[in-house]
Amino acid sequence: MKKHNFYAGPSILSEYTIKNTADAVLNFADMGLSLLEISHRSKQFQAVIDEASALVKELLEVPEGYSVLWLGGGASMQFCMIPYNFLAKKAAYIDTGTWAHNAIKEARLFGDVDVVASSADANYTFIPKGFTVPADADYFHYTSNNTIYGTEIRQDPDVPVRLIADMSSDIFSRPIDVAKYDAIYAGAQKNLAPAGVTLVIVRDEALGHMERAIPTMLDYRTHIKKGSMFNTPPVLPIFSALQTLKYYKQLGGIRAIEKIDLEKAGILYDAIDNSKMFTGTVTDPADRSIMNVCFVMTPEYKELEAEFVEFATARGMVGIKGHRSVGGFRASLYNALPVESVRALVECMKEFEAKH
Numbered sequence: 102m103k104k105h106n107f108y109a110g111p112s113i114l115s116e117y118t119i120k121n122t123a124d125a126v127l128n129f130a131d132m133g134l135s136l137l138e139i140s141h142r143s144k145q146f147q148a149v150i151d152e153a154s155a156l157v158k159e160l161l162e163v164p165e166g167y168s169v170l171w172l173g174g175g176a177s178m179q180f181c182m183i184p185y186n187f188l189a190k191k192a193a194y195i196d197t198g199t200w201a202h203n204a205i206k207e208a209r210l211f212g213d214v215d216v217v218a219s220s221a222d223a224n225y226t227f228i229p230k231g232f233t234v235p236a237d238a239d240y241f242h243y244t245s246n247n248t249i250y251g252t253e254i255r256q257d258p259d260v261p262v263r264l265i266a267d268m269s270s271d272i273f274s275r276p277i278d279v280a281k282y283d284a285i286y287a288g289a290q291k292n293l294a295p296a297g298v299t300l301v302i303v304r305d306e307a308l309g310h311m312e313r314a315i316p317t318m319l320d321y322r323t324h325i326k327k328g329s330m331f332n333t334p335p336v337l338p339i340f341s342a343l344q345t346l347k348y349y350k351q352l353g354g355i356r357a358i359e360k361i362d363l364e365k366a367g368i369l370y371d372a373i374d375n376s377k378m379f380t381g382t383v384t385d386p387a388d389r390s391i392m393n394v395c396f397v398m399t400p401e402y403k404e405l406e407a408e409f410v411e412f413a414t415a416r417g418m419v420g421i422k423g424h425r426s427v428g429g430f431r432a433s434l435y436n437a438l439p440v441e442s443v444r445a446l447v448e449c450m451k452e453f454e455a456k457h
């Protein structure tokens with residue numbers, strides 16, 4: 102039986118992505134060669150990376166003047182590449198979780214960092230509101246979805262400076278007004294592809310304004326100029342990303358996907374809200390992530406948490422144990438997760454509650 106995969110990342114991919122990647126590992130583009138053994142400079146692979154970049158632009162409605170890059174190093178590499186290329190004097194960051202915190206730490210190596218708000222003292226159970234972003238900041242950086250804590254900022258923030266966002270765990274789940282951004286980045290292993298590639302969308306004219314020397318590999322202009330082939334790019338994850346993007350287009354694009362994502366999250370949050378046994382960890386429902394749903398057992402039932410994980414595992418659920426810094430449960434409902442899996446989890450919760 103295929104499992105219900107609620108892992109937070111690496112995470113579920115569409116069957117379309119996995120099947121086409123498996124086929125290409127055996128015979129890529131009818132070359133009589135595996136995807137694993139071809140040159141990244143072959144015309145067949147060039148077609149893959151070109152189509153993937155074009156589909157990113159089409160699906161996210163990326164305006165003229167932006168480049169799509171496929172880089173190594175994970176989203177974590179972007180924590181330093183962003184300030185290297187964009188932070189001249191001062192940048193504004195909001196501290197909404199572990200990943201945001203890590204991005205802030207790196208930015209401090211490059212200039213002043215104004216942390217405009219933080220929910221660290223409340224274990225990141227909410228998104229701070231009413232903060233002020235200074236108009237003289239070089240950019241405002243935020244993490245759109247806090248994968249570990251289950252909070253999400255689902256609107257492009259309205260602030261007086263350019264935006265930069267880590268969208269690793271919710272990219273392709275809502276329309277984005279890309280024109281407000283100087284850069285958007287996302288590690289692939291949540292909503293796009295196997296681990297190994299990071300998608301970066303960068304505004305060309307925002308680059309080239311730093312006085313500092315930037316190492317060649319960490320300078321976005323290198324990768325723009327070389328079409329993400331300054332060095333060998335992660336061939337297999339890029340091929341898989343193309344499959345996922347084609348699949349997203351078949352589903353009807355981002356607005357269609359968003360509708361399905363909202364439905365899936367709605368089903369699970371309703372079940373949590375209507376339960377005596379389970380309760381959500383995010384304090385304000387407006388901050389709830391539609392990608393990662395975090396919940397725990399109420400104090401009365403707390404000691405049954407481990408038993409519930411076992412109960413769910415026996416029914417084919419995987420990956421529902423919460424991150425160690427939150428505890429309880431986390432169900433990740435990424436784009437590729439079918440609604441049937443959400444229904445199966447809800448069934449499982451109801452059955453367990455009835456049993457106790």
Ligand SMILES: *Cc1c(COP(=O)(O)O)cnc(C)c1O
Nearest residue numbers: 175176177200248267269270288
């Ligand atoms: C997973 C994740 C990261 C880390 O990504 P790596 O590719 O492992 O560096 C960063 N930010 C967010 C929001 C994430 O979910």
